[in-house]
Each structure stands twice: as structure tokens, then as C-alpha cells.
Amino acid sequence: MLAAWLAAVPAWAGDPYPFDDSGYLGDAVLLPDWSATMARQRAQSGNLESCLTNRERCPLLYRGLGHMLEKAAVLPPEKQIKLVNFYVNTKHYRDDRSARLETPLADGPVRYPSRWATVEEFLHRGGDCEDFATTKYFLLRQIGFDIDQLRIVVAFDREANNYHAVLAVKQDDGEVLLLDSNNGIRTGGRHPYRFIYSINEKSIWDHEGLPALSQITLNHEEKSA
Amino acid sequence: MRTLLFVAACAITSIAWADDPSLVVKRESLEVKERIQKLELINVTARKAVSSESGNPDAELQAILDDIKALEASKTE
Numbered sequence: 001m002l003a004a005w006l007a008a009v010p011a012w013a014g015d016p017y018p019f020d021d022s023g024y025l026g027d028a029v030l031l032p033d034w035s036a037t038m039a040r041q042r043a044q045s046g047n048l049e050s051c052l053t054n055r056e057r058c059p060l061l062y063r064g065l066g067h068m069l070e071k072a073a074v075l076p077p078e079k080q081i082k083l084v085n086f087y088v089n090t091k092h093y094r095d096d097r098s099a100r101l102e103t104p105l106a107d108g109p110v111r112y113p114s115r116w117a118t119v120e121e122f123l124h125r126g127g128d129c130e131d132f133a134t135t136k137y138f139l140l141r142q143i144g145f146d147i148d149q150l151r152i153v154v155a156f157d158r159e160a161n162n163y164h165a166v167l168a169v170k171q172d173d174g175e176v177l178l179l180d181s182n183n184g185i186r187t188g189g190r191h192p193y194r195f196i197y198s199i200n201e202k203s204i205w206d207h208e209g210l211p212a213l214s215q216i217t218l219n220h221e222e223k224s225a
Numbered sequence: 226m227r228t229l230l231f232v233a234a235c236a237i238t239s240i241a242w243a244d245d246p247s248l249v250v251k252r253e254s255l256e257v258k259e260r261i262q263k264l265e266l267i268n269v270t271a272r273k274a275v276s277s278e279s280g281n282p283d284a285e286l287q288a289i290l291d292d293i294k295a296l297e298a299s300k301t302e
Contacts, residue, residue, distance in 0.1 A: 030261050064293040071289045079286065086282050086290055089275050130269045154264070157271050164271035181272075184279035197264045206260060 016189050017153065017168050018207065019176045025206040028199055037116035038201055041138055044120045048142065061123050065139075072143050081169055084139045085179045091135075092126030093181075130154070130165035132181040137167055137200070145169070151200045153178070155193035168198065 029035045051058035051066030058066050068087050072080045117131040119138045127135070133152045140150055149170045157164035166186075167179040178186040178193070186193075195207040282290060 025261065026257055030258075031265060033265070063299075064297040067296055068289065068293050071292075082280075082282065083286050083289060086286060087293065090290070090294075093272050095270060128269070129271050129273070154267060154269055157273075160271040160273055162271035163267050163269045164273070165269050180279065181275075182279045183275050183277075183281075196267065204261065204264075206264070 013189050014191055014193060015195075017176050017178060017191075017193075017195060019151070019168060019170045021205070023197075023205040023207050025197070025204040028202055028204060030204060031199060034116050034199055037118060037134070040121075041118040044118055045142075047120065061120065065119070065123065069139070069142060077145075077171065080143050080145075081140065081171075081177060081179065082185070084136050084143070085185060086183060088132055088135050088139070089181055089183050091122065091132070093128060093132075094126035095128055129181055133165040133167045133179070136179055140167075140169065141201075147201050151198040151205070153193070153195060153198045155195045157192050158194070159192035163196075164193070166193065 028038070047059050047062060048065070048069075051062045052069060055063075055066065065087075068083065072083050075083065116134055117127045119135050121127070122131045122135045130152065137150050137152055141147070151168045152165055153168045154163065154165050156162075164180075166181075169177045169179065171177065175187060178191055180186065197207060198205045281287075
């Protein structure tokens with residue numbers, strides 16, 4: 001009986017990723033490095049567009065990517081997600097360099113240990129786990145996925161015993177997929193992650209601290225409006 | 226009587242402050258900022274090697290990935 005129960009329990013089990021507005025913390029612009037990365041991505045997106053409209057003008061760096069996006073355009077969403085996951089995971093892992101940045105949340109510059117990268121920066125020099133997740137995010141956006149379907153999730157990974165980033169994708173049927181840099185795509189509670197926070201182009205969500213604060217703030221704002 | 230009036234005034238003032246939404250919002254906003262600062266300082270660096278146990282592309286996706294590999298190899302020649 002016990003053996004049968006143990007066999008049925010996955011190697012890792014956790015709570016399903018809460019792909020809702022619980023833990024809403026604030027606007028994405030409150031994260032200065034992420035905000036700057038989104039601005040750089042917008043500025044660099046012209047290079048990617050030129051690949052899709054004119055292969056001859058496609059920068060060398062983008063040739064493989066242009067082909068991937070062209071093929072992905074005719075695939076069903078489930079295969080688009082898998083293709084982007086496999087494609088990005090073939091790229092080089094490279095540790096971040098920390099940087100001192102100005103932030104609206106502090107009086108002076110703050111040293112950030114992790115930096116976000118654009119697609120072009122990632123293709124050029126590789127990146128670490130949050131750059132893999134960020135690149136998947138931007139590519140799925142390019143393919144046509146909606147902002148509200150995508151979140152970059154920072155978690156503690158019990159498998160890697162380290163902080164990790166994955167991409168959460170909410171499919172049309174409501175199922176949430178978690179795309180990992182080892183090619184794994186997790187669903188439901190079968191994962192090794194303890195979720196900490198998530199971001200997309202619009203918002204930040206906190207999954208472990210201040211669970212009621214934003215709701216209290218929102219309630220007061222609603223009352224005073 | 227004076228003492229009673231003083232205590233009553235203090236009680237009314239503290240209740241008014243406690244119910245003032247703008248003060249609560251300011252406190253919450255400060256705590257949200259502190260929390261975001263802490264989140265940004267997390268060093269996110271896990272390295273997980275690609276594993277065939279984690280998933281393999283089907284024939285259609287593998288063909289696309291092979292084409293990409295060939296294109297990317299040609300750009301370095």
C-alpha cells in the first residue's frame with residue numbers, strides 16, 4: 001500500500017503556479033533593470049523585424065532566429081511553445097556580471113547581482129537562467145502570445161539548490177506550463193520550485209511576502225477614488 | 226475632568242489616525258518598495274543542463290532545429 005502510494009508521488013511536488021492577481025505588488029517600472037531591458041528590447045526589435053520581412057537584410061546574428069520564427073508562425077501554440085523552449089535552451093550559459101544602477105527606490109546607485117538581457121544581447125553573448133526565461137518571453141511575444149499569458153517567474157529550485165528563473169505560459173485552456181532551461185516543461189504541482197516573484201511587461205507579483213499588502217493598498221485606493 | 230478630556234482627545238486622535246487611508250497607503254507603499262528592493266537583490270543563477278529525460282523534440286521540431294543549427298554554423302564560416 002505504502003509502496004504504491006510512494007510510486008504515485010512525483011519526485012518533486014509543490015503548489016501549482018498561481019497564475020492570477022494574488023500577490024500583485026506593483027507596476028513593472030518599479031524594477032529599474034527590467035524596465036531598462038524592456039526599453040532596449042523595443043529599440044532592438046527593428047533588427048528582428050527586418051529578418052522577418054527581408055532575409056537578405058537579416059543581421060547574421062538573427063539568421064537562425066529568423067528561420068525559427070518563420071517556421072513557428074505556422075505551428076499550433078503548443079508546438080510554438082516547445083520550439084521556443086528547445087531553441088533558446090541550445091544557447092550558451094554564461095554567468096551574469098553585477099552592476100551598480102540608479103533606482104527610484106533608493107537614494108543612490110544599488111549593486112544588482114542579476115541583470116536582465118534582451119534577445120540580441122542573449123544571442124550575442126549567452127546568459128544565465130533569467131536570460132533564458134526572458135528570451136523565451138520576448139520570442140513568444142513576437143510570435144503573438146499575449147502579455148497576460150506570459151510571466152517570468154523567479155523561484156528557489158530545490159533540484160538545483162539555487163535561485164532560478166523559468167517562464168510561465170498560460171494556455172488558452174487555462175493550463176499553466178513552466179518552461180525550464182533543461183528542456184523540461186512542467187505542469188500543475190509537479191515541479192521543484194518555491195515561487196518567489198514574477199514579472200511581465202506590466203506588473204510584478206509577490207508569491208511569498210506581503211500577501212495582503214497590495215490588496216489593502218488597492219482597497220484604500222478604490223475607496224478614495 | 227481635564228484629565229478625562231485629555232484622554233478622550235487622545236483616543237479620538239489615535240482612532241482618526243488609524244482610520245486615515247492615506248497614512249495606511251503611505252505605510253503600505255513604503256513596505257512594497259522595500260520588498261521590491263529585496264526581490265531585485267536575489268542572485269538568480271541556477272544552471273541546469275539540458276537533459277533528454279526532461280524532453281525531446283518530435284521529428285518536425287527536430288528538423289527545424291537542425292535547419293537553425295546549419296544556418297548558425299554557416300554564419301561563422
